[in-house]
Amino acid sequence: MRKLIEQPTFDSKNQAAAGKSHNHESAERQVSGQARYIDDMPEAANIHHVAVGVSHVTSGIIISVDLSQVKTSEGVIDVITVDDIPGHSDIGPVFPGDPLLAGPKILYHSQPIFAVLATSVNLARQATLKANIIISPTEACLSVSQAKVQENFVRPPHFMRRGDFEQSFAKSPIHIEGELIIGGQEHMYLEGQVSMAIPEEEDRMLVYSSSQHPSEVQKLIAEVLDIKLHKVVVDMRRMGGGFGGKETQAAQWACIAALFASRNKVAVKLRLPRMMDMMATGKRHPFENRFKVATDNQGLIQATHIDINGNCGHSPDLSDAIVDRAMFHAYVKRIRPMLRRADRSFSRIPCI
Amino acid sequence: MISFLLNNDIIHISQARADLTLLEYLREQKNLTGTKEGCASGDCGACTVVLAEVVSPNLQYKSINSCVTFLSALHGKQLITVEHLQDEKVLHPVQQSLVDHHGSQCGFCTPGFIMSMFALYQQQEQPDRETVIQALSGNLCRCTGYRPIIDAALSACQNKQIDKFEQAEIQTAKRLEEIKSQNISTDNLLVPTSRQELAAAKAKYPQAGIFAGSTDLALQVTQQLKSFDKLIALSAMPDLNQLVEQELGLLIGAALPFGKMESSLLKHFPELSELLWRFAATPIRNQASLGGNVANGSPIGDMPPALLALNAVIHIDNGLQKRSIAASDFFLDYRKTALNKSEWIEAIFIPYTDHKNLVRAYKVSKRYEDDISAVCAVFNLQIIDGKVRNIDAGFGGVAAIPATVLELNTQLKGKSWSSSETFDIGKDILKQAFTPLDDVRASKMYRISMLTNLWKRFWLETNQSTQKIATRVVHIPLLRKEIRHA
Numbered sequence: 001m002r003k004l005i006e007q008p009t010f011d012s013k014n015q016a017a018a019g020k021s022h023n024h025e026s027a028e029r030q031v032s033g034q035a036r037y038i039d040d041m042p043e044a045a046n047i048h049h050v051a052v053g054v055s056h057v058t059s060g061i062i063i064s065v066d067l068s069q070v071k072t073s074e075g076v077i078d079v080i081t082v083d084d085i086p087g088h089s090d091i092g093p094v095f096p097g098d099p100l101l102a103g104p105k106i107l108y109h110s111q112p113i114f115a116v117l118a119t120s121v122n123l124a125r126q127a128t129l130k131a132n133i134i135i136s137p138t139e140a141c142l143s144v145s146q147a148k149v150q151e152n153f154v155r156p157p158h159f160m161r162r163g164d165f166e167q168s169f170a171k172s173p174i175h176i177e178g179e180l181i182i183g184g185q186e187h188m189y190l191e192g193q194v195s196m197a198i199p200e201e202e203d204r205m206l207v208y209s210s211s212q213h214p215s216e217v218q219k220l221i222a223e224v225l226d227i228k229l230h231k232v233v234v235d236m237r238r239m240g241g242g243f244g245g246k247e248t249q250a251a252q253w254a255c256i257a258a259l260f261a262s263r264n265k266v267a268v269k270l271r272l273p274r275m276m277d278m279m280a281t282g283k284r285h286p287f288e289n290r291f292k293v294a295t296d297n298q299g300l301i302q303a304t305h306i307d308i309n310g311n312c313g314h315s316p317d318l319s320d321a322i323v324d325r326a327m328f329h330a331y332v333k334r335i336r337p338m339l340r341r342a343d344r345s346f347s348r349i350p351c352i
Numbered sequence: 353m354i355s356f357l358l359n360n361d362i363i364h365i366s367q368a369r370a371d372l373t374l375l376e377y378l379r380e381q382k383n384l385t386g387t388k389e390g391c392a393s394g395d396c397g398a399c400t401v402v403l404a405e406v407v408s409p410n411l412q413y414k415s416i417n418s419c420v421t422f423l424s425a426l427h428g429k430q431l432i433t434v435e436h437l438q439d440e441k442v443l444h445p446v447q448q449s450l451v452d453h454h455g456s457q458c459g460f461c462t463p464g465f466i467m468s469m470f471a472l473y474q475q476q477e478q479p480d481r482e483t484v485i486q487a488l489s490g491n492l493c494r495c496t497g498y499r500p501i502i503d504a505a506l507s508a509c510q511n512k513q514i515d516k517f518e519q520a521e522i523q524t525a526k527r528l529e530e531i532k533s534q535n536i537s538t539d540n541l542l543v544p545t546s547r548q549e550l551a552a553a554k555a556k557y558p559q560a561g562i563f564a565g566s567t568d569l570a571l572q573v574t575q576q577l578k579s580f581d582k583l584i585a586l587s588a589m590p591d592l593n594q595l596v597e598q599e600l601g602l603l604i605g606a607a608l609p610f611g612k613m614e615s616s617l618l619k620h621f622p623e624l625s626e627l628l629w630r631f632a633a634t635p636i637r638n639q640a641s642l643g644g645n646v647a648n649g650s651p652i653g654d655m656p657p658a659l660l661a662l663n664a665v666i667h668i669d670n671g672l673q674k675r676s677i678a679a680s681d682f683f684l685d686y687r688k689t690a691l692n693k694s695e696w697i698e699a700i701f702i703p704y705t706d707h708k709n710l711v712r713a714y715k716v717s718k719r720y721e722d723d724i725s726a727v728c729a730v731f732n733l734q735i736i737d738g739k740v741r742n743i744d745a746g747f748g749g750v751a752a753i754p755a756t757v758l759e760l761n762t763q764l765k766g767k768s769w770s771s772s773e774t775f776d777i778g779k780d781i782l783k784q785a786f787t788p789l790d791d792v793r794a795s796k797m798y799r800i801s802m803l804t805n806l807w808k809r810f811w812l813e814t815n816q817s818t819q820k821i822a823t824r825v826v827h828i829p830l831l832r833k834e835i836r837h838a
Contacts, residue, residue: 001485001488001489001498001502001720002485002720004498004499004502021454023451023452023454024451024454024456024457024459026456026459027450027451027454027456027459028443028447028451029459030456030459030462030463031434031443031447031448031450031451031456031462031463031466032386032434032435032437032438032443032447033384033385033386033387033433033434033435033463034386034435035459035462036385037388037460039379039385039389040379040385040386042383122577122579125577126577126579129577188494189458189460189494190388190390190396190398190458190460190461190492190493190494191388191390191458191460192389192390238458238459239458240388240458240459240460240461241458241460241494241495243494243495273392273574273575274390274391274392274393275393275575
C-alpha cells in the first residue's frame, strides 16, 4: 500500500477508456455483504463437514495407517483413504500423476492421506489430529539442480532452435553468461478452497465448487465416483479470487466432498483452513533460468541460448503448458525485437 | 450474561462454548455471512466488524477482527456487521463510495474493507491519506489493488454526511447503558471484576485460558485446533484496564488495548511511534494488550524489546500479594516467564526518559503494518558532553527470549558517541551477542546483519555530524508529526 504514489495521477472515479464508467455488476452486493460465496450459501439440513489428514513427511512410503482413533473421535461419521475410491484415484488434469489421496507413496509435504466427515467443522478438523500414520521417509528432490543430476523430469524437455548457436557463439568476440532465479508464489485467493456436494436422485450429484474450471471438476468427479458425466452438475457462480490457484487445484476438494456425499447420502462441505490451503495446494512455478549471449564488438547480439527450467513440483499438472509458455514468451518478447539476425536456441526442462 | 446489541437487536448470552469465536457466532449461528473468513488468524481482515462503545455521551467505533475475538468482548457494546450499514435500500456513504471508485473485484475482501472504512468514517472528520492507509492496514486485497480503495475511503470520509448511526447515537448509547449487567460471566466464559474473583477463578480452573484482547490466545483455537472448556477474560478487571500518568512514569494496565493507550504512550515516548504503527494493524491494536504481549513470552513480541530498553517494571499480582520485577528479569527461557501459575500481570510501569535521552525503535519485517519481526531493536542512549553515559537496549527475534546486551553499556560507557571507533566496538559486540535461528522468517546471517545495520542506523541518526544521511526508505509523515508534537 505504501509503495503507491501518494497522489493518484488520475481520478479513478471518472476515468474510462470510452469516456464512461460502469460499476461492477456485483459491486452493490459485495459492499453490503449480500454477494454470496459457497461458504455463505444456506446449508442443507444435516449437512456434514470434511477435514483432511495430511502427511508431515515430504517424500516417503506409507508403512501403516491407523485411523481407529479418528473413527471413534467425537462427531465422526465416515473416514476415507485411497482404498475407498470407487473409480479413478488419479485426478491429474492432463497427464496422470495427481492422486486424490496418497498411497503408498508420499509425493509432497502436506499431501492428503485420508479425509474425515463429521458433524461440525471443528470436530472434523480435531479428529484428523488423532491419526497414527507411519511413513518411511525417502530423500526429497526439491531443486532444479538436484532434478537435473537425477534426470528427474515430470515431462520430457522441449527445444526451439533457429540457426546455429554453437557456431555463431564461437565466432563472436564478446560472451555474456548469467542466471535468473525466480521464486515460487502462493496464489493467495482471499476465499480459500471450498466445495459443497449435495447428493441428488439416483446417483446424481450437485457440487458447488470454487473452481476456475468447473467442467473439468465435473469430469473428475464422475471418474472418481465411477458414474456418467451427465449425472454430475457443477455450479460456480462466484469465486473469492482464484488467480490460477483454482484452475486444477480446486478439483481435489470437490471430488472428496462428492465422494463423502455419495457414500453417506448427505450434503457435505469441505472448506480448507488457510494454513492447510497454503500447504496442500500447488503453487506458481519457481524458475531457475540460465542464459548465454554472444555479441559483436558493437554489442549487437549474434547468438543467444536460454535454458528455461521450471520447478514443477511432484507432478505434470499444467506444467507442460506453463514451461512451454515461458519459453515462447522469452523468445518473442526478449530476443526478437533486439536483433533479427541472431541465432537462437532454447531448451526448456520441466523438473520435479 | 453477555449482553450486547447485534446491529439493532438486543442479545443476551448466558450459555455458549467458551472458545466460540465471534466469526463462528456470526456466520454459523446468526447466518450473517457477509463477514468472511479469510485466514482465521487476524492477518487478512476479511472478517472485520465494528464495535461501538459508549464513551459518554458519545459512541466510539473500533474495527476488530472477529476471527480472533471471543464473545465476552461484546458486552455492553454495539456489534455492527456489514449487513447493517445501509439505510433501507440506500447504501452507506462508504459503501457507495467503494462502488463509485470501482474498489471491488472478486469482492471477498470487500466487506472487511467496508467495515474498516466505516470505523474511520465515524472517527475522523477529515482524515488524510496516511490516516486512511493506517485504518486499512489490517485488510488485504488480492485483485483490485489498494489505490481505488484508498481513494474511496478518502472521498467518503472527506465528504461526511450525517448517517443513520449518528442520528441514533444518543439513543443507542442509552440502550447500551441499560443492558450492561454486573455479572458478565457465562457458564464457560468467566469475566471476573476483582482480584479476589480472578484469583478464585484461576484456582478453580487451572487449565483455563486467560486473555485480555485474545488476539494471541484465539490462535491456539483457530490454528492449533485446541479447545478450551473454560476461559477467563480480563476485560472487566478495573486495575488491569486503567492508564495512569504517574509522576515518574506511565502505569499501563495489563489488559488495556493498545488502541486506548497509544496516545498517552506516544505523548511520553514519541520515538516509539513507528514501532507502534508497525506493531500490528489497527483492528489488532484495537484488541491486543501490552500485558498479553509480555505474558505470552514470545521471543519476538515487539513491545518487550522497548520495555527492556526503557527499564520497565512488571507489576504482578496473585490476588493476595503483589510484587514487581524488572522487565529484564521477567523473560526466563523460550515462552517461559517469571509468572507463577497463580499469578497474572496487573500493570506495566515505564519510567519517563529524560529529554536528553536518545531513544529509537526499529522493526524489520516483510509486511509493513501487520507482521512478526525478523528483527526488532530498541536503543535508549544518554549522552553527556558528547560521551556515552548510559546505553540500554532490547532486541527481539534474535534469541529464545526478548533480550538485552549488557556489554553495550559496560564497554561503551565514557566513550565519545560520535567516534567511529565507538560504533565499531558496538558493532562487534552485537555481531557476537546472539546465535539466532534460521527459519522461514529470516536466516541467521540475515538477522545478525540486520542487528548491526540497525545499530549503524541508530548511530547515524543520533550523531549530529551525520544526521543528513538518509536512513529511511519509507517516508512516515505521522512519525514526524508525533515527534514534533512532543
